[in-house]
Amino acid sequence: MAEHDEGLDRSWWCSCAELGWTTLLVPDALGGGSVSGSGLLDLAVTAEVIGQHVAPGPFIPVNSLITAIVESPRREQYRALLDAFIDGTAVGTWAAHEPANEWAPTRPRTRARRDGDRFRLTGVKDRVEYGAQADHFLVGAELDGRLAQFVVPAGIPGLAIEPVWSLDLTRPFATVALHGVVVPASAMVTPPETALAAVERQCQIQLVLQAAETAGATQAVFDQTLRWVFDRYAFGRPLASYQAIKHRMGDAVTQINAMHATVRGAVDAVEERTSVADRLARVASIFTHTHAAEVIQECVQFHGGIGVTWEHDLHLYLRRVTVNRAHYGTPEELRRSLCLSLAV
Amino acid sequence: MPYPVTAVENCEEDVESFRQRARVWLKAEMPLRDQYAGKERSSDDRWARDRQLQATLFSGGFAGICYPREYGGQGLSFAHQLAFTEESLSYEMPILLNLPSLAICLPTILELGTEDQRRRHIPAALRGEAVYVEFLSEPHSGSDLAGALTSAEADGPNWVINGSKIWTSSAFAGDYAMCLARTDWNVPKHRGLTMFIIPVDHPGVTVRRIRQVNGNSEFCEEFLDDVVVGPESVLGEVNGGWAVAGHRFYYSRTALGGGNPYVSGDHDESVAQSRGITVGGSRDLAELTRELGLTDALPEAVVDALVMETVRDQLARRITGGIKSGALPLEAASMMRLFHAQTDWACVDAGLRVAGGYAATGRPGARVDPGRFGEAYLFRQATSLGGGSTEMALNIISERVLRMPRESALDVNVPFREVRRGRCADD
Numbered sequence: 001m002a003e004h005d006e007g008l009d010r011s012w013w014c015s016c017a018e019l020g021w022t023t024l025l026v027p028d029a030l031g032g033g034s035v036s037g038s039g040l041l042d043l044a045v046t047a048e049v050i051g052q053h054v055a056p057g058p059f060i061p062v063n064s065l066i067t068a069i070v071e072s073p074r075r076e077q078y079r080a081l082l083d084a085f086i087d088g089t090a091v092g093t094w095a096a097h098e099p100a101n102e103w104a105p106t107r108p109r110t111r112a113r114r115d116g117d118r119f120r121l122t123g124v125k126d127r128v129e130y131g132a133q134a135d136h137f138l139v140g141a142e143l144d145g146r147l148a149q150f151v152v153p154a155g156i157p158g159l160a161i162e163p164v165w166s167l168d169l170t171r172p173f174a175t176v177a178l179h180g181v182v183v184p185a186s187a188m189v190t191p192p193e194t195a196l197a198a199v200e201r202q203c204q205i206q207l208v209l210q211a212a213e214t215a216g217a218t219q220a221v222f223d224q225t226l227r228w229v230f231d232r233y234a235f236g237r238p239l240a241s242y243q244a245i246k247h248r249m250g251d252a253v254t255q256i257n258a259m260h261a262t263v264r265g266a267v268d269a270v271e272e273r274t275s276v277a278d279r280l281a282r283v284a285s286i287f288t289h290t291h292a293a294e295v296i297q298e299c300v301q302f303h304g305g306i307g308v309t310w311e312h313d314l315h316l317y318l319r320r321v322t323v324n325r326a327h328y329g330t331p332e333e334l335r336r337s338l339c340l341s342l343a344v
Numbered sequence: 345m346p347y348p349v350t351a352v353e354n355c356e357e358d359v360e361s362f363r364q365r366a367r368v369w370l371k372a373e374m375p376l377r378d379q380y381a382g383k384e385r386s387s388d389d390r391w392a393r394d395r396q397l398q399a400t401l402f403s404g405g406f407a408g409i410c411y412p413r414e415y416g417g418q419g420l421s422f423a424h425q426l427a428f429t430e431e432s433l434s435y436e437m438p439i440l441l442n443l444p445s446l447a448i449c450l451p452t453i454l455e456l457g458t459e460d461q462r463r464r465h466i467p468a469a470l471r472g473e474a475v476y477v478e479f480l481s482e483p484h485s486g487s488d489l490a491g492a493l494t495s496a497e498a499d500g501p502n503w504v505i506n507g508s509k510i511w512t513s514s515a516f517a518g519d520y521a522m523c524l525a526r527t528d529w530n531v532p533k534h535r536g537l538t539m540f541i542i543p544v545d546h547p548g549v550t551v552r553r554i555r556q557v558n559g560n561s562e563f564c565e566e567f568l569d570d571v572v573v574g575p576e577s578v579l580g581e582v583n584g585g586w587a588v589a590g591h592r593f594y595y596s597r598t599a600l601g602g603g604n605p606y607v608s609g610d611h612d613e614s615v616a617q618s619r620g621i622t623v624g625g626s627r628d629l630a631e632l633t634r635e636l637g638l639t640d641a642l643p644e645a646v647v648d649a650l651v652m653e654t655v656r657d658q659l660a661r662r663i664t665g666g667i668k669s670g671a672l673p674l675e676a677a678s679m680m681r682l683f684h685a686q687t688d689w690a691c692v693d694a695g696l697r698v699a700g701g702y703a704a705t706g707r708p709g710a711r712v713d714p715g716r717f718g719e720a721y722l723f724r725q726a727t728s729l730g731g732g733s734t735e736m737a738l739n740i741i742s743e744r745v746l747r748m749p750r751e752s753a754l755d756v757n758v759p760f761r762e763v764r765r766g767r768c769a770d771d
Binding site: 246262279343 | 639640641642643644646647648650651652654655656658659661662663676679682683735737738739741742743745746748749751
């Protein structure tokens with residue numbers, strides 16, 4: 001999969017869609033639904049399993065675009081597109097980052113200008129997950145000084161897509177430039193009146209799913225490391241018998257339980273749209289992405305030299321977690337945003 | 345060890361109507377809380393006041409929400425207790441009585457005590473008439489609790505207790521103490537212990553207060569000289585004291601980490617008080633930032649502390665839920681204990697950073713004095729020592745939760761009297 005030319009195996013993605021990976025955030029009336037009654041919880045559990053297996057696939061990007069449609073006052077106009085995302089025949093992604101270090105999805109520099117009854121979009125989005133594979137992009141832009149979101153199809157004139165290197169071997173990224181791309185009025189999936197709330201919701205869902213995936217990946221690394229310290233002997237006794245290692249494993253398992261716990265807390269709040277949903281989603285992401293890589297690096301340490309070789313799978317997990325840490329707000333960026341929003 | 349379920353899960357009144365009733369009652373009967381004013385009172389005054397507040401709760405029908413009705417409680421669920429706590433946050437509450445009295449000692453008595461012991465101790469405690477403390481650690485053994493040297497010798501039906509205890513929270517304010525003593529020196533250490541309930545003012549008991557680095561003196565040491573108690577003071581089985589201790593560990597870990605249904609009122613404040621901590625939580629930190637005029641943005645250290653507090657509470661829900669469902673062993677509660685200490689460290693460190701230069705001198709006239717945060721920093725490690733050190737917690741987590749090999753111990757399968765207790769002359 002890592003060396004697949006296209007970066008995405010579409011028939012495989014359709015089989016993921018068949019498993020329900022794309023329906024859980026969609027209300028029954030729009031052709032979705034969930035088994036447990038909490039679609040986000042089911043989705044978070046799925047994200048965790050994806051993390052455990054470092055599985056590829058545009059899971060978070062597609063669900064972000066689906067969120068934008070489901071939250072839209074114009075959702076009925078997007079039924080056909082939504083159906084295509086649900087059955088996996090179309091792949092979409094949220095072009096959320098712009099070329100700068102700051103994570104600011106509500107303040108894009110990409111511009112939308114009215115052009116008759118159409119819109120003309122100009123700007124650059126970078127670090128777009130599955131950017132070279134996606135059929136549709138969710139693009140945030142400034143329109144008359146306010147935020148709005150558009151759905152832009154791939155292949156439209158003026159859209160230039162450049163794949164970029166990715167630290168995660170199974171998760172491709174691209175730069176997407178919009179050189180005066182002209183879209184019809186119907187492309188405005190999120191009008192300015194609902195845009196802040198919609199982007200906020202997309203962020204919350206993205207943060208909890210990403211944190212769930214990271215927690216799953218960290219758990220998998222920990223589990224295999226726990227087996228390893230029992231199997232590996234040094235000075236005639238298993239590594240697991242050394243207190244220096246026991247205490248660090250005790251610390252690690254506590255951190256991992258805390259990650260699962262904070263993901264669950266955030267999932268419940270976001271699902272129920274409580275007043276603290278935004279804060280708890282950020283807390284979950286900050287906590288998880290501050291500690292996951294630390295735990296994995298500890299596990300690399302316990303593995304010894306093999307842990308820093310290409311041959312061992314550990315690096316695949318470390319790649320995934322490091323990429324998750326970097327995207328949709330680093331812990332540092334999210335912490336700064338809480339400093340401002342919680343100021344007394 | 346099974347999950348100790350003593351809280352009643354089924355009850356007649358639904359949580360919301362209980363909450364409404366509590367809200368009305370609290371407004372009418374309980375004084376409003378002034379977090380900082382209360383701290384000016386002397387320790388003795390605060391204990392007297394909290395006993396009085398407990399009596400008020402009792403007469404209003406809001407004491408011992410999760411205790412069974414036959415012992416003076418309300419027979420309601422943890423959800424009712426949580427609702428009451430939420431409603432109570434703006435009022436003065438008998439916080440000092442939570443730890444260890446109402447949340448650790450009395451639940452253990454409820455669980456393992458005889459009918460007579462339950463009737464004798466629980467209603468009085470719920471009325472605010474009796475306060476319970478714990479005589480556990482000893483000068484010779486801190487975290488190695490089962491290595492207790494205090495002895496109880498049988499004398500006919502009675503027991504004669506001799507020894508000394510230390511690091512007892514608020515013994516000076518207690519009426520009764522749960523005291524761990526050795527009743528058989530010829531068996532391995534865990535099998536020769538018995539738990540007693542003894543009156544603190546009993547002849548032969550001497551209590552001395554210990555001054556802490558932050559100036560408080562919540563901790564005590566006790567000397568027990570020929571303290572004679574009757575057979576009714578044995579809690580659980582003779583030589584079964586370690587099992588009793590196991591139950592109190594569970595309540596203590598959940599009381600510290602969150603998830604203990606017998607804590608009523610502000611949880612953080614209860615823990616802080618039991619530790620003799622004066623300031624520290626994110627609420628205090630927010631007050632400090634206001635005091636210092638840092639109003640544009642919260643300092644990052646404060647947000648880190650807030651993140652830790654949030655996750656600490658979420659972890660407590662996960663662990664207590666996991667233990668209850670059987671997905672996690674009882675000892676998983678040690679993860680809460682560990683995380684609690686890490687959270688306190690984050691808060692204390694944030695306090696020192698935010699207080700800045702004023703940590704050293706304080707600021708005269710400040711409502712929230714930055715000097716208190718400097719002082720709190722001196723006391724930082726208390727949180728990872730009290731109630732069993734974090735090193736012990738890490739042993740428990742790795743050995744009991746992860747099933748990693750146990751540390752080799754030279755005192756396990758030998759009669760306790762043969763265990764070496766210090767460096768010998770020939771070493």
